[in-house]
Amino acid sequence: MGAAVFFGCAGIAFGPALALVLLTVAAEPLRVIVLVAGAFFWLVSLLLASLIWFISVHLSDREDAKLQYGLLIFGAAVSVLLQEAFRFAYFKLLKKADEGLATISEDGRSPISLRQMAYVSGLSFGIISGVFSVINILADSIGPGIVGIHGDSPYYFITSAFLTMALVLLHTFWGVIFFDACEKRHYWCLGLVVASHLLTSGLTFLNPWYEASLVPIFIITLCMGLWAFFTAGGSFRNILKCLSCKQEDHSRVMMYSALQVPFED
Amino acid sequence: MITFMNNSDSEEEPCNERTSLMSAESPSVPSYQDGLQASEAGEVQAHRKRRTGSSRSPNNIADGEMSESGVPVRESTLENEEEELTLKYGAKHVIMLFVPVTLCMIVVVATIKSVRFYTEKNGQLIYTPFSEDTPSVGQRLLNSVLNTIIMISVIVVMTVFLVLLYKYRCYKFIHGWLILSSLMLLFLFTYIYLGEVLKTYNVAMDYPTLFLVIWNFGAVGMICIHWKGPLQLQQAYLIMISALMALVFIKYLPEWSAWVILGAISIYDLMAVLCPKGPLRMLVETAQERNEPIFPALIYSSAMMWTVGMAKPDTAARGPSQQTWDAAEDGRENHRSPSHGDSQMSETRSPVPTRPITSLEELEEEERGVKLGLGDFIFYSVLVGKAAATASGDWNTTLACFVAILIGLCLTLLLLAVFKKALPALPISITFGLVFYFSTDNLVRPFMDTLASHQLYI
Numbered sequence: 001m002g003a004a005v006f007f008g009c010a011g012i013a014f015g016p017a018l019a020l021v022l023l024t025v026a027a028e029p030l031r032v033i034v035l036v037a038g039a040f041f042w043l044v045s046l047l048l049a050s051l052i053w054f055i056s057v058h059l060s061d062r063e064d065a066k067l068q069y070g071l072l073i074f075g076a077a078v079s080v081l082l083q084e085a086f087r088f089a090y091f092k093l094l095k096k097a098d099e100g101l102a103t104i105s106e107d108g109r110s111p112i113s114l115r116q117m118a119y120v121s122g123l124s125f126g127i128i129s130g131v132f133s134v135i136n137i138l139a140d141s142i143g144p145g146i147v148g149i150h151g152d153s154p155y156y157f158i159t160s161a162f163l164t165m166a167l168v169l170l171h172t173f174w175g176v177i178f179f180d181a182c183e184k185r186h187y188w189c190l191g192l193v194v195a196s197h198l199l200t201s202g203l204t205f206l207n208p209w210y211e212a213s214l215v216p217i218f219i220i221t222l223c224m225g226l227w228a229f230f231t232a233g234g235s236f237r238n239i240l241k242c243l244s245c246k247q248e249d250h251s252r253v254m255m256y257s258a259l260q261v262p263f264e265d
Numbered sequence: 266m267i268t269f270m271n272n273s274d275s276e277e278e279p280c281n282e283r284t285s286l287m288s289a290e291s292p293s294v295p296s297y298q299d300g301l302q303a304s305e306a307g308e309v310q311a312h313r314k315r316r317t318g319s320s321r322s323p324n325n326i327a328d329g330e331m332s333e334s335g336v337p338v339r340e341s342t343l344e345n346e347e348e349e350l351t352l353k354y355g356a357k358h359v360i361m362l363f364v365p366v367t368l369c370m371i372v373v374v375a376t377i378k379s380v381r382f383y384t385e386k387n388g389q390l391i392y393t394p395f396s397e398d399t400p401s402v403g404q405r406l407l408n409s410v411l412n413t414i415i416m417i418s419v420i421v422v423m424t425v426f427l428v429l430l431y432k433y434r435c436y437k438f439i440h441g442w443l444i445l446s447s448l449m450l451l452f453l454f455t456y457i458y459l460g461e462v463l464k465t466y467n468v469a470m471d472y473p474t475l476f477l478v479i480w481n482f483g484a485v486g487m488i489c490i491h492w493k494g495p496l497q498l499q500q501a502y503l504i505m506i507s508a509l510m511a512l513v514f515i516k517y518l519p520e521w522s523a524w525v526i527l528g529a530i531s532i533y534d535l536m537a538v539l540c541p542k543g544p545l546r547m548l549v550e551t552a553q554e555r556n557e558p559i560f561p562a563l564i565y566s567s568a569m570m571w572t573v574g575m576a577k578p579d580t581a582a583r584g585p586s587q588q589t590w591d592a593a594e595d596g597r598e599n600h601r602s603p604s605h606g607d608s609q610m611s612e613t614r615s616p617v618p619t620r621p622i623t624s625l626e627e628l629e630e631e632e633r634g635v636k637l638g639l640g641d642f643i644f645y646s647v648l649v650g651k652a653a654a655t656a657s658g659d660w661n662t663t664l665a666c667f668v669a670i671l672i673g674l675c676l677t678l679l680l681l682a683v684f685k686k687a688l689p690a691l692p693i694s695i696t697f698g699l700v701f702y703f704s705t706d707n708l709v710r711p712f713m714d715t716l717a718s719h720q721l722y723i
Contacts, residue, residue, distance in 0.1 A: 023575055029359060029360040032360055032363070033356055033359055033360075033675060036668060036671050036675065037361075037672060038673060039668050039677070040668055040669070040672045041555045043665055043669075043701065043705075044666055045706065046709055046712075046723075047705070047709060048703075049712070050569070050704075050708040050711075050712040050713075050723075051704075051708050053712050054707075054711065054712065058384045065695050069719075072715060072716070072719065072721070075712060076716065076721055076723045078721040080723055128664075128668070129723070131664060132661050132709075132713060133662045133713070133716075133717070133722055133723075135614070135661065135664070136659065136661065136713075136714075136717065137717060139660055145507050156720065159720070160720065163720075163722055164722075169723055180457040180635070191323070200723060201723055204720065204721050204722040205719075205721060207719070207720040207721070208720065223690035
């Protein structure tokens with residue numbers, strides 16, 4: 001407890017997200033708008049899911065603990081499905097916006113590609129989802145207290161932080177895969193994304209048995225990451241080229257005109 | 266109020282930066298009138314500059330090089346390009362407004378969460394005389410509605426008074442009122458704020474040091490806001506006084522009254538901006554008739570004005586951009602420095618652009634700026650601050666309101682680009698904010714708390 005736990009857990013949970021935002025999103029106004037609008041869509045989906053859960057709880061017997069737990073599982077599942085539905089709705093909106101931007105621009109190309117929007121929207125869903133899951137826990141971690149004094153796990157904070165990090169990254173990857181699947185109409189991909197989201201959420205029900213929940217979730221994150229990388233057009237050759245930092249293309253352009261800046265696509 | 270300002274891109278000329286006391290540099294062309302929103306709430310105004318319309322006359326007068334036949338063709342292409350540029354720059358404008366609004370909200374939320382003073386109940390303003398400490402819910406609701414009615418009528422009366430003063434050219438009175446209220450904000454409220462912050466962190470400060478700090482802060486603030494100063498310093502001061510004002514509202518408005526007032530203010534804003542006989546609209550029209558900027562001092566501006574030394578054909582006139590915000594002795598203010606505007610106008614009517622018509626293409630690369638009224642900042646911050654203060658220690662509600670307000674602002678700017686006329690900034694944002702506040706506090710919070718207690722993630 002205290003500042004060390006707060007800063008450590010906040011860093012674990014939001015470090016990658018913050019780095020991604022600062023390096024890729026913050027400089028471009030259009031991406032920032034896509035980020036905030038994505039957060040809005042996620043919030044609306046959460047609102048609807050909470051409404052459904054709230055109504056179901058109030059219509060049921062409050063004393064029955066098992067029933068309440070079952071309703072919680074039901075609420076979580078509904079929330080996951082609604083999140084994916086709103087991701088689809090956001091895809092539709094962004095597609096229309098993309099077409100609009102393309103028509104009004106000078107050279108017929110929109111200033112932001114659908115792939116970039118997929119990435120930013122996934123990141124936005126991830127950030128807002130992570131923040132809503134963990135911010136109250138972080139706020140509590142500043143104050144005094146003893147974790148797990150009633151028999152719960154003493155690793156609550158650190159595991160929450162790692163789970164949040166995984167969730168942020170997962171949403172980013174799901175965003176990329178989802179949008180690409182919608183573009184190319186690979187509906188089996190869509191189904192896989194929804195299924196993996198449900199699986200991830202379901203695995204968290206195994207908490208505090210962290211070996212069974214955290215490890216598989218991170219394996220899923222890794223797999224989704226690789227899938228998203230290949231979906232976005234990455235390949236082994238790209239990685240090698242990026243790591244070797246070769247300047248071949250530039251030298252070719254310089255042959256023609258020393259004064260021209262190479263036009264980057 | 267959002268105003269697009271076109272500034273000169275001429276680096277080679279000596280240019281003086283001035284602060285955002287400038288209104289938009291757009292000329293007031295009769296075919297392109299913007300209604301003015303004002304009042305304590307503040308509005309969003311779009312004021313796009315018609316370069317074709319504006320640049321034609323001075324060119325004809327000054328250059329004499331333009332042929333009449335060349336103008337219509339150029340005009341249509343320029344209009345299309347203007348469309349593109351408005352939308353292209355649209356995203357940048359949104360971000361230019363996101364940043365200050367976010368900063369203001371961060372200051373307010375940080376203060377609310379750390380300094381106890383602003384969440385303690387210590388009396389009420391005289392504008393909300395009915396107490397909410399009543400036993401029954403119905404009585405409490407009635408009291409809050411009555412409080413709202415009183416507050417809104419005070420605001421309306423002040424706005425009408427301001428319009429009358431402006432109409433009958435009592436500039437000195439308005440100017441004095443403005444200076445008095447910003448004096449009070451910059452000195453008295455800052456003193457109280459500083460005192461409470463020091464108390465919270467148990468920092469001892471002696472009176473001489475305090476006097477020095479407050480004096481410097483206040484004096485520089487007065488200069489920056491009412492006269493000249495670096496743009497970013499002026500922006501910072503405007504954000505700070507908006508935050509201080511919002512904190513006062515959060516402290517002294519009782520709970521239910523605050524929410525009802527927020528709702529009522531956005532409805533009033535909507536009506537005042539869109540109804541033809543509203544006082545604010547009359548204010549705008551009067552200002553446009555007289556061809557002078559109105560109330561430049563209480564508007565947040567995000568771009569620089571390049572005034573002296575510009576040899577551009579379109580620096581003919583300034584369109585009005587207005588933000589009125591009636592203030593009572595408690596610190597709502599009417600800021601206006603029309604004398605300032607007049608002096609600016611005389612400078613920019615500097616003669617003879619000797620460049621040929623090709624300078625019009627250069628206009629497309631000019632910087633465009635945006636303006637938003639300070640009343641908007643204040644009420645956004647009041648909403649988020651109230652959410653932070655009263656949502657049972659929950660950060661989710663605060664964040665949900667924050668996202669809702671930003672999206673409302675984004676949508677308003679989008680509507681602005683579509684309709685190209687003055688629009689109120691409050692209704693959409695406040696509506697989203699209120700909806701998200703109540704639903705997050707009552708529906709989402711129990712759901713997320715229950716999930717978190719089992720360490721479940723969705």
